[in-house]
Amino acid sequence: MKWLGRRQSDNVEDRRGLSGGKAVLGGGVIGIIILLLNVFGGETGQTVGNALEQLQGNPQPTETAAPLSKEDEEMGNFVRVILADxxxxxxxxxxxxxMTYKNPKLVLFRGSVQTACGGASSASGPFYCPGDQKVYMDLDFFDELKTKFGAKGGDFAIAYVIAHEIGHHVQTLLGTSAKMREAQEGKSEAEANKLSVALELQADFYAGVWTHYNKEHLDTGDIEEALSAANAVGDDAIQSKMQGQIVPDSFTHGTSEQRMYWFKKGFTSGDINQGNTFNEIR
Structure with a gap:
């Protein structure tokens, strides 16, 4: 992606030099699978935070200041450009x-972080917390996206994930997230999960819309990088890899095919009115 020399957002909180050490997870294989199935953490920051507190015993990390490497500084600048876009x-x-758009904050951290949605660690993946309207990201996640889940490398995979989480912020501002949570009340787990899937796929659609209006800054292969990331974190792909079996009723983010489809639809149309996933996937 063409990003060097462009405007950087002032709404990034870089806590990487102040984060505590990597949190040690308990709960064994089952606990780890629960966390992996929350990639990305999405708009369910509260759920992720609570789950992590239970698995970790709610640790209180010791913060130590550490200088950032040149590579870390460059990645932080890249994130600031994507957020500005x-x-x-x-x-x-x-x-x-x-309408009026309210800019969210984006927090970069390492290991673990405290949020308005509870404590979280890098194991939860990037997520959006509606309680403080902030996106939380440990950039080490993107190495795991390649090594554990087989996604292609490249900076636009990071841009796609940021745009997806910003999509959850858009849903918060539009009231979609609150309506979804109300609709989940009294539903079975399977029905509530379907609504969660619709919310996540709409965030993928919004990421595609953002990409549509950012075409002038794309490099060859950027869309393939985004689609590879979307494919890698589909519920079916993760369950097959981590559990050896696929349980559709437990999906919370959508299949690889669905995630790629809605990103592509947003990218192709650029029309925010074509993203009613709640009507089209049920």
Missing amino acids: NEDIWGKLFAENG
Whole structure:
């Protein structure tokens, strides 16, 4: 992606130099699978935080300051550019529809972090917390995305994930997330999960919409990187890899095919009105 020399957002909180050590997870294989099935943490930051506190015994990490490497500094600058792109594009789209876009914060951390949705660790993957309207990311996740889940490398995989989490912020501002949680009340776990899948796929769609309006900055292969990441973190792909079996009723984020489809639909159309996943996938 063409990003060098472009505007950087001021809404990044870089806590990487202050984070504590990597949290040690308990719960054995089952606990680890639960965390992996939350990739990305999405708009369910509260659930992720609570689950991690139970698995870790709610540890209190000791913060130690450490200098960032040149590579870390460069990655932080890249994230700031991607966040700035999201601010510009969503600000414009909201204004065109008679609304005001409120910029979220993005927190970079290592190991573990405290949020308004509870404690979390890097094992949860990137996630959005509606309680403080912040996106949380441990960038080491993207190495695991390649090594554990087989996604292609490249900076646009990171851009896609950031745009997906910003999609959850858009849903919060539009009231979609609150309506989804209300609709989940009284539903069976399987039915509640279907609503969660719809929310996640809509965030993928919004990531595609953002990419549509950012075409001038794309490099050859960027879309393939995004689709590879979406494919790698489909519920079916993760369950097959980690459990050896697929349980559709337990899906919370959508299949690889669904995630790629909705990202591509957003990218192709650029029309936020074509992303009603709640009607189209049920």
